Amino acid sequence: MKNRVLSVDIFRGMTIVLMILVNTPGTWSNVYAPLLHAKWHGYTPTDLVFPFFLFIVGTSIALAYQNKTSGTSVYNKIAIRSLKLIGLGLFLGAFTITFPFFKDFAEIRFPGVLQRIGVVFFFAAILFINLNWKKLIWVAAILLIGYWLLMVFVPVEGVASTLERAPNNLANYVDVHIFGTHNYKPDYDPEGLLSTIPAIVSSILGIFTGLILTSKHDKKTTLLFGIGGSMLLVGHLWDFIFPINKALWTSSFVLVTAGWANIVLALIYFLTDVKKIKLGSIFKYAGANAITVYFLSSFITKLFYTIKVDEDTSLHGWIFNKIYVHDFMTMELSSLLYGLSVVSFYCLLAYVLYKRRIFIKV
Template sequence: MNIQNRIDSVDIFRGLTIVLMILVNNPGTWSHVYAPFLHATWHGYTPTDLVFPFFLFIVGCSIVFAYQNKPADSSTYKKITIRALKLIGLGLFLGAFTIQSPFFKDFENIRFPGVLQRIGVVFFFASILFLKFNWKTLIGICAFLLIVYWLLMGYVPVNGMAPTFERAPNNLANYLDVVVFGSHSYKADYDPEGFLSTLPSIATALMGIFTGLVLRSKRVKKELLLCGMGILMLVVGYVWDIFFPINKALWSSSFVMVTAGWANIILAIIYYVSDVKGIKFGSIFKYAGANAIVLYFLSSFIGKIMGLVKVDGDTSLKGWLFNTIYVQDFLAMKTSSLLYALSLVSFYVLLGYILYRKKIFIKV
């Protein structure tokens, strides 16, 4: 979308999400982090577990604005494919880069899945589906993905053992991650952006597409419809949790429903305040949202460099800055860790503001 066609609430929501992504990924030290800024150990969810699905949700929402009036032809498919490959390529670069010559890890140590890789894959499939099918068919596809994933995870034996939703070798998603990715996973036994869990993550983007269609429609009281959708999704998600636990690492079907429910409710509130009532707020997030992928990539890349560069012996540049500036006798370590993260967020929000004011919107 160009600047004239943007809906404030969508940019604010996207920016809020990217700010939270940077915040939770960059504490001063992982040894001291307040509980809400950590992922759930396995089942259940924390506020941090909402962040990535919120971003995939808003990717789906943005697909509507970008492609609703575009022809489903080879030119459009080519643009979608190129953008998806760029996202995947950036993610692989982040996983492979190191500061030591030849500046890339040994092949066997490179992680193949990742956040940007998942965004690229989800964007590709969700965009193609949106171009080819109407909203009724998309609802059917979304339901199919979530139900099939549940059945696969809950009823398909693994190596002759009964399946489980726990972190174990007879968890189908974990098992396939080991088989498909091997040493190229984030963890030895599974990857949070794993192979099989990509299916329900596409459904998360489809949920965002449904919301985007509501926002683009001529309906009145859109905020009420979005709230109603969100409440219904929460109810379905919590009922489904009884049979398929809410789990971010598995991207369980109940997790998709609950996170999409919260996304709709929060976006509805932002939409009502900013787009219906015309109350100007959240510009700080709007600036970041206009160049979300760029800010996320830079925060990840610079953060990685700061962790690899050594100063004062074996201390990283990040560790030196944190211990020198933020660790103080009058501050709890968790507070110091949070202040470090907030400082980084402030820097990237400022960068987002500069890009926005100069009307620079970098498409990845």
């Protein structure tokens, strides 16, 4: 990737590390509140992690495709990468350790994190190659406003729409009628079909940041802080009529999370690219093989939960209870230490891959 920006690599790696941390506590029964998702409306630090990654996908698109023009070969590469991501996500959802190594078809969840990344990458990349930044602003605005109007004003089978977990929540209604049993839960899917529309905007907003970082603007840090603060303000104002909600990926959620992403990235950019302070190299290593590290962590975690040490105890539970649970510390701390140990392992793996110049592109 030409015109590589160190802060982008660090931000991407930091996001992947946080994704692993929040996904692998020692026990889900004892987790510090900031490391859990909001129960429904509102957001916690954990709710920022996935939109941060979609945001940085957009930033990376701006860096990687800035000199590309539309054409069959470019479209093919974009489509193949998208299909790989979707395929990896479906594999994670379908795999089981018992023969024939895949769940029954009715039990396989179709949506998922990697699937959403693949779909969002595809549309964001195609839009970036074909539209200038002014048209992209219009696309982003139309998608966010259109999603708000759909979710609030379109009735479901004659019943007024709701933004709660209910049958007349339009996003849930669409998912249930298209995917049937292939959802995360019967009453909502955090990576559902309709909510992928505003998720594309999360990536488009990252594209704008990528364009700023590669521009000749002499006050990039100030500009990013200003844009981030403005998005936070608008997002929180929109929250009054369209609540901030990760599960529904509401338009207010898109703006608030992109606002925080700009602010965090601006800070990292100022320290690393402007002031040349050597900071966060371990995150850079993770960022170089981000999807690989995330996929391995998800796959191995699934194995640890599936493999049984005895009839009632998984390998994950056995390791946690034997090594991390002690009378002199709280269960929340034990759970966090387990997660940090997992993160440390994948940071070490990422470091080894980086030093050996092994970069697995998906």
